[in-house]
Amino acid sequence: MRSRDSTTVHSDCKIIEAIRKLPQEGKFFFRIEEKEWFELVRSLPSKKLSFLMLWCHANDVQILFLENGYRPIGIKVALSLNRYQAISPFLPAAIPYERMLVDFLGKEGMNAVDLRPWIDRGYWEYTWPWLDKPILSHAKNTNDNFEELSDSSKMKGQIDLKITSNDCDRALTPVWHLSLTNDKIIQAESLYGYTHRGILSSLRGKNISECMPSINRINALDNVAHQIAFSHAIEDMAGRVPSRPVLQGRIILLELSRMSAYLLYLSQLFEGLQVKLLSSRLEIARELLMRWCHDCFGHRWLMECIDFGCVKSVKPKHRQDLKRLPYKIKQLYDEAKALFQEFPDLVKRLEKIGILTYEQALQFNVGGVIGRASGRDLDIRRYADEYQLEWLPPCNGTGGDVLTRVRLYFHEIDNSLRIIDTLLYGLYGDDTFKNCKESFTEKNSGEGVGVCEGINGDLWYYVSVEKGKIDDIFIRDPATNQAFALQQIMKNTLWHDWDLIQSSFGILVTGVDF
Amino acid sequence: MSLTKALLHSIFGYVQVLDPLTGAKNIPLNIFPLACGDCGGCILELLALKGAAFNLSSYGFSLVHHLESANALLVTGVLNRSMLPSLEQSWATMREPKAIIMLGACASNKGIFEKNYTILNKAINTHDCILNIEGCPPAPKDIVESIIKLLQNGSNPSGLR
Numbered sequence: 001m002r003s004r005d006s007t008t009v010h011s012d013c014k015i016i017e018a019i020r021k022l023p024q025e026g027k028f029f030f031r032i033e034e035k036e037w038f039e040l041v042r043s044l045p046s047k048k049l050s051f052l053m054l055w056c057h058a059n060d061v062q063i064l065f066l067e068n069g070y071r072p073i074g075i076k077v078a079l080s081l082n083r084y085q086a087i088s089p090f091l092p093a094a095i096p097y098e099r100m101l102v103d104f105l106g107k108e109g110m111n112a113v114d115l116r117p118w119i120d121r122g123y124w125e126y127t128w129p130w131l132d133k134p135i136l137s138h139a140k141n142t143n144d145n146f147e148e149l150s151d152s153s154k155m156k157g158q159i160d161l162k163i164t165s166n167d168c169d170r171a172l173t174p175v176w177h178l179s180l181t182n183d184k185i186i187q188a189e190s191l192y193g194y195t196h197r198g199i200l201s202s203l204r205g206k207n208i209s210e211c212m213p214s215i216n217r218i219n220a221l222d223n224v225a226h227q228i229a230f231s232h233a234i235e236d237m238a239g240r241v242p243s244r245p246v247l248q249g250r251i252i253l254l255e256l257s258r259m260s261a262y263l264l265y266l267s268q269l270f271e272g273l274q275v276k277l278l279s280s281r282l283e284i285a286r287e288l289l290m291r292w293c294h295d296c297f298g299h300r301w302l303m304e305c306i307d308f309g310c311v312k313s314v315k316p317k318h319r320q321d322l323k324r325l326p327y328k329i330k331q332l333y334d335e336a337k338a339l340f341q342e343f344p345d346l347v348k349r350l351e352k353i354g355i356l357t358y359e360q361a362l363q364f365n366v367g368g369v370i371g372r373a374s375g376r377d378l379d380i381r382r383y384a385d386e387y388q389l390e391w392l393p394p395c396n397g398t399g400g401d402v403l404t405r406v407r408l409y410f411h412e413i414d415n416s417l418r419i420i421d422t423l424l425y426g427l428y429g430d431d432t433f434k435n436c437k438e439s440f441t442e443k444n445s446g447e448g449v450g451v452c453e454g455i456n457g458d459l460w461y462y463v464s465v466e467k468g469k470i471d472d473i474f475i476r477d478p479a480t481n482q483a484f485a486l487q488q489i490m491k492n493t494l495w496h497d498w499d500l501i502q503s504s505f506g507i508l509v510t511g512v513d514f
Numbered sequence: 515m516s517l518t519k520a521l522l523h524s525i526f527g528y529v530q531v532l533d534p535l536t537g538a539k540n541i542p543l544n545i546f547p548l549a550c551g552d553c554g555g556c557i558l559e560l561l562a563l564k565g566a567a568f569n570l571s572s573y574g575f576s577l578v579h580h581l582e583s584a585n586a587l588l589v590t591g592v593l594n595r596s597m598l599p600s601l602e603q604s605w606a607t608m609r610e611p612k613a614i615i616m617l618g619a620c621a622s623n624k625g626i627f628e629k630n631y632t633i634l635n636k637a638i639n640t641h642d643c644i645l646n647i648e649g650c651p652p653a654p655k656d657i658v659e660s661i662i663k664l665l666q667n668g669s670n671p672s673g674l675r
Contacts, residue, residue, distance in 0.1 A: 123595040129631035164600075171549045171557045194596045197551040198630040213626040220555030220651065264558070267565065280566030287567035287654075300653055301555055510554040 015046045016067055019075065026464070027447045029062065029074040037077045037085055044090040049073070051087070051365060052460060053476035054097040056105050056130075063087065063094075064449075064462060064476075070383050072449045072462075079107060086112035093365035096480050104130040104201075119193030119513060130201055157181050172509050173502065174483070180495055188490035190483060195513040203473050208234055208308075208444075208465060216303045219477070219510040221264070224250075224257040225454025226475075227306035232450030233461040234308050238443045242309045247386035249311035252423050253302050254452065255416035260289055261455040261506070262369075262409045262416075263333070269406065269503040275343060278336050285332040292329070296322050324424055330417065337410055350403035354501030356489050357400055364485040368457025368478055369408045370505060374400035380453040391419050402504040444468035456482055456511060479511025543575035543665060545615065546584035548604055551633060552591030555651030556618035560588065562654050573658055574665050581607040586644070592620040592627045593634045601638075613644040617657065622646050 018040065022030035032040065045051075052064045052072065060076045061084045067073045077084060086109025088094045098109040099118035106128040108115060126134035163176040175194065179187035199214050215230045216223050228250050235242060267282035290300040297305050297312060305312040340346065356366065361374035371378055375398045381387045395411050397404030445468075450461040457478035464472035486505050493501060549557040563570045564577055578584050581604055589601065605612075616638060619625040629635035647660045 121596050123598065123632075125595060125631045134631065171547055171561065172552075172554055194600070195549060195551050195591065195594070196596055196632050197553075197592060197594060197627055198632045199627075202628055202630055217553040217555070217626060217650075220553040220558065223553075271565075276566070283562070283565035284567045287562065287565075294653070300559075301651070303555075303650075507554060510552070 013048065015040070015043050016048055016073070019073060022075075025076055028064065028072050028449065028462075029076045031076050034077060034080055034085070037075070040075070041085050041087055041090060044087060051091045051093050053462070053474055054087070054094055054101070055474040056101055056107055057464075057472045061101070061107070062474075064460075064474075069378070070380075072460075082106065083108050083110050085110050088113040092363045093481055093484075096484050104128060106131065117193070119196050121191065121193045129198070158186070172507050174509055174512075178490070178495075178498070183495045185490055185493050185495060185498065188487050190487045192483060192509065192512045195509055197514060199514045200473060200475065203470050206470050207468055208463075208470060209468075211470065212304070212307060218475070218514040219479075220301050220303075221261045221507060222257070222454045222456065222459070222477075222511060224253045224302050224306070225452040225459045227303075228254060229450040229452040229454075229459045229461045229475075230463075231306055231308050232452065233448040233463045234450070234465070235448070236450055237446045237448030237463060237465050238308075239446075240309065244386065246309065246311055247384075248423055250306060251386055252420055253297070253305055253311065254454075255419050256289065256293060257302055258455055259413050259416045259420075260286055260293075262413050263289070265503070265506040266336075266406065266409050269500065272499055272503050273346070273349065275346060278339050278343065281332045281336040281339070285329045285336070288326055288329050288332075292326055322424060325417070325420060333413065333417075340406075340410070347403060350401070350406055350500070350504075352399075352401050352403075353497045354402045354489055354493060354504060355400045356485060358398070360485060360488065361400070364488070365481050366457070366478070366485045368453075368455070368482070369405060369412060370482055370485070371457060373397040373404040373408050378458070380451055380458040387419075391415065391422070402500060405504045454478065456506065456508070475514070477511040477514070479508040483508045483512050543586050543661065544578045544584045545575055545586045545588045545661075546578055546581050546604070546608070547588045547590065547617075548597075548601060550589060550591040550597040550601065551594035551620065551627065552618075553620075553651075556590035556621070559651045559654050560590065560617060560657060563657065568654055568658070573662060575661055582609065584608055585611060586613050586615050588615040588617055589621050589638055590617045592623070592625055593636065593638060594632045595634060596632060598634070612642070614638055614642045615645045615647070615661075616643055617647045618652060619648065619650040622648075624648075625650065 019030050019032075022032050022036075025031050048068060049065045050069060052066050054061065054063045056062065056079070059079050061079060062074055062076050064072055064074045084107065086094070086098055088098050088109065089111055092113065095113050096118050098112045099114060099116060101107045101109065102115050103117050103120040124137055127137045128134055159180045161176075161178045161180065163170070163178065174190040174192050177187075177189045177191070178185050199218055203211050203214060211230065212227070215226050218226050263282050263286035267279040267286065270276075270279040270282065293302055294300045299305065356370065356374045358375040360366070361371045361376050366374070367376065367378045372395065375396055377394055377396055379392060379394075382389065382392055392415065395408065397408060445466050447462070447464045450463075452459050459478060460476040462472070462474045463470060482505055486502065486508070490498065490501065547557060547560055560577070562568065570576065585608070587604060587608060593601070616622045620627060621638065623636060627633050645660060645664045647657055649656055652660075
């Protein structure tokens with residue numbers, strides 16, 4: 001990273017002050033001139049201002065930061081001859097977003113660390129498809145844009161591997177390029193974009209009430225968080241807050257989806273280690289959970305359960321079932337947890353591999369379980385009124401290794417079980433899940449930001465609505481940053497740990513590729 | 515009795531072994547799954563069949579790791595341009611007789627995704643498709659039932675060429 005020039009930089013305290021003095025445009029953004037932007041970029045990184053996402057709308061680059069970790073504050077800077085001053089030299093978390101800007105619009109960040117394609121694999125119909133007049137693509141097949149080591153830095157006995165997702169056990173993993181010497185990975189890069197569906201571009205121009213089906217199918221595993229974050233963004237735009245029962249109903253759905261995802265992550269990890277005593281219990285617990293979700297909410301994955309201002313009603317005949325989770329789920333999970341501690345050499349196998357340091361987690365803005373396992377104290381749920389503080393005791397690890405991540409997945413499932421039980425048993429009557437959809441979209445123009453702590457961490461939506469239609473939308477899925485961090489930590493690890501480390505990060509492809 | 519089976523018995527009750535019902539005497543169905551523009555739902559529901567909650571070995575078909583040993587290519591997700599070369603290559607690699615199974619609404623172009631720069635608004639070659647499993651995503655139970663029904667209809671599924 002580059003060093004700061006002390007003569008022009010703003011101090012941590014002054015940087016937000018400096019931004020707030022700029023002309024405001026809309027609810028979140030401040031307009032900055034190119035020269036001032038150059039100066040401001042040199043003040044980064046700032047402890048007060050963490051990078052969230054970067055995208056382009058009309059002729060502006062828009063960068064959304066978080067003030068003191070939660071409050072969104074944005075910068076708009078006009079493009080100059082299709083270029084802008086990049087922030088990746090100071091904020092590595094911006095690298096994938098700057099690469100996306102080239103993929104979608106051909107806008108280049110000056111001094112950017114990396115401008116190779118992030119998800120454009122060279123097969124799209126158009127080059128820069130988000131342009132008003134996109135250019136027909138000539139088959140360029142950038143499929144193999146792996147950052148090759150120069151001949152001089154190649155080592156004796158080096159082997160280059162390309163691992164595709166063409167295997168039924170790797171159906172939801174990216175394509176990997178690895179260079180190895182003596183079983184040690186010396187270069188690693190993951191290629192995404194193969195399951196890209198162009199969802200963001202298809203949402204633009206749509207009526208807000210027509211967006212939910214696509215939002216539901218961005219990422220099946222994390223679809224509840226997507227539904228909630230998008231709903232929050234629209235509700236924020238409309239200046240309305242849903243009733244407390246609705247918010248708490250959403251908590252139940254979110255924690256159910258979290259449990260389901262972490263049971264899957266853990267079962268896949270133990271399956272990979274051939275510890276079937278654990279994986280079988282976790283798989284069955286997950287299947288029972290999904291069946292229960294289907295019975296109570298009508299969908300195994302809890303899709304189409306949330307809308308603006310409301311949550312889906314529960315089938316009347318299953319209201320009694322909703323009072324508590326089936327006992328068998330907890331029993332199987334408890335057995336698996338106990339076995340994890342007792343199973344010979346299992347803890348030792350997971351220890352001290354795939355370490356993501358605190359500094360790396362901070363640099364790449366990695367949150368969720370992965371970030372917390374590296375010592376970051378970041379959980380967006382704590383900022384939400386509907387969550388009670390005693391439900392979310394801080395639980396961080398400092399190891400940053402696979403073991404710490406696995407322990408935190410278990411801890412999160414424990415937490416989710418407690419939260420769900422508390423809400424189902426203590427706080428809820430039959431009318432909790434009543435479909436109380438109100439006219440949350442009476443105000444049909446404006447901007448909104450929504451957030452939800454999904455399975456991979458904090459998931460953010462920015463929407464700008466014009467007469468009921470989406471004018472601008474961008475999604476910050478935490479999987480993007482985690483995917484980038486994962487390829488960084490693969491370097492210098494052993495080949496036989498590669499699969500295990502990847503499993504400990506969970507499934508990232510659908511969160512990156514949408 | 516294996517632990518897995520004991521668990522199944524205790525949770526779901528007796529799980530019927532379906533081998534005698536499938537009728538797949540001559541050609542066992544070896545399925546190779548390939549995710550195209552998938553949200554993850556269909557492929558994860560399919561892969562759940564390999565887990566302890568289901569007894570895949572008793573259903574008369576299997577999920578295989580290599581295209582060379584597959585005679586059915588199971589496609590999930592909407593057909594997108596980025597996966598098209600991989601799809602074509604996979605199909606070409608498979609030996610005859612072979613067929614396609616489409617899993618979920620997106621694969622048969624009945625999903626929510628519209629045509630854009632990466633999505634092709636067409637379904638996979640229906641001539642080679644022997645089975646279309648509906649649902650968004652279809653539950654593992656529905657997947658199993660659909661495939662068993664296909665196998666029951668004849669020892670040589672009609673489309674397998």
